[in-house]
Amino acid sequence: SQQGEEDPQALSIQEGENATMNCSYKTSINNLQWYRQNSGRGLVHLILIRSNEREKHSGRLRVTLDTSKKSSSLLITASRAADTASYFCATVLTSGTYKYIFGTGTRLKVLA
Amino acid sequence: GAGVSQSPSNKVTEKGKDVELRCDPISGHTALYWYRQSLGQGLEFLIYFQGNSAPDKSGLPSDRFSAERTGGSVSTLTIQRTQQEDSAVYLCASSLEVSATEAFFGQGTRLTVV
Numbered sequence: 001s002q003q004g005e006e007d008p009q010a011l012s013i014q015e016g017e018n019a020t021m022n023c024s025y026k027t028s029i030n031n032l033q034w035y036r037q038n039s040g041r042g043l044v045h046l047i048l049i050r051s052n053e054r055e056k057h058s059g060r061l062r063v064t065l066d067t068s069k070k071s072s073s074l075l076i077t078a079s080r081a082a083d084t085a086s087y088f089c090a091t092v093l094t095s096g097t098y099k100y101i102f103g104t105g106t107r108l109k110v111l112a
Numbered sequence: 113g114a115g116v117s118q119s120p121s122n123k124v125t126e127k128g129k130d131v132e133l134r135c136d137p138i139s140g141h142t143a144l145y146w147y148r149q150s151l152g153q154g155l156e157f158l159i160y161f162q163g164n165s166a167p168d169k170s171g172l173p174s175d176r177f178s179a180e181r182t183g184g185s186v187s188t189l190t191i192q193r194t195q196q197e198d199s200a201v202y203l204c205a206s207s208l209e210v211s212a213t214e215a216f217f218g219q220g221t222r223l224t225v226v
Binding site for chain 2: 004030031033035040041042043044045048088090092097098099100101102103104105107
């Protein structure tokens with residue numbers, strides 16, 4: 001079964017608003033990453049947060065990680081129409097394998 | 113090459129035929145992954161190659177699916193006796209295994225079984 005579950009499944013906001021997506025996972029992780037997918041094709045890496053970190057920033061992105069709750073959130077501030085895409089969290093487990101397990105994704109639509 | 117390359121980009125096949133999907137990872141990346149994504153869904157893990165170790169095949173949905181990686185580089189995913197439920201986008205990714213900080217994805221192969 002998939003490691004990550006994300007919510008909401010779909011999110012529609014106005015340009016300029018903030019978008020928050022959440023990811024929950026099941027087992028201990030080495031790190032958690034967020035990816036973006038346009039038009040159902042290749043994914044692009046956005047940001048990584050390690051298991052000993054609680055918050056990371058990159059431009060308009062802010063990621064938090066709560067290992068006690070096994071959850072992470074991605075915040076996109078001041079959203080733009082170009083941010084319209086699907087966003088996935090991916091976990092790298094601590095079991096000695098570097099396998100990436102992806103969540104179910106959030107489809108974000110930013111209205112101009 | 114500059115990135116992960118997958119071919120073909122699109123493939124339409126008749127039910128019951130075999131198909132081969134190719135992935136050319138980034139040079140020097142020791143880890144290679146195959147995922148399947150059905151329309152509007154998340155990424156389903158299929159198989160993971162890690163250097164010279166035995167691959168992790170735990171995600172392959174049936175024995176009709178197999179994959180190999182020759183010479184630690186190019187990988188081929190083979191689906192035998194295709195079924196309509198095999199229709200999906202098949203995504204390949206590679207990464208530097210020792211860091212596992214970023215997976216680089218190809219653009220995928222969209223497989224349609226008719």
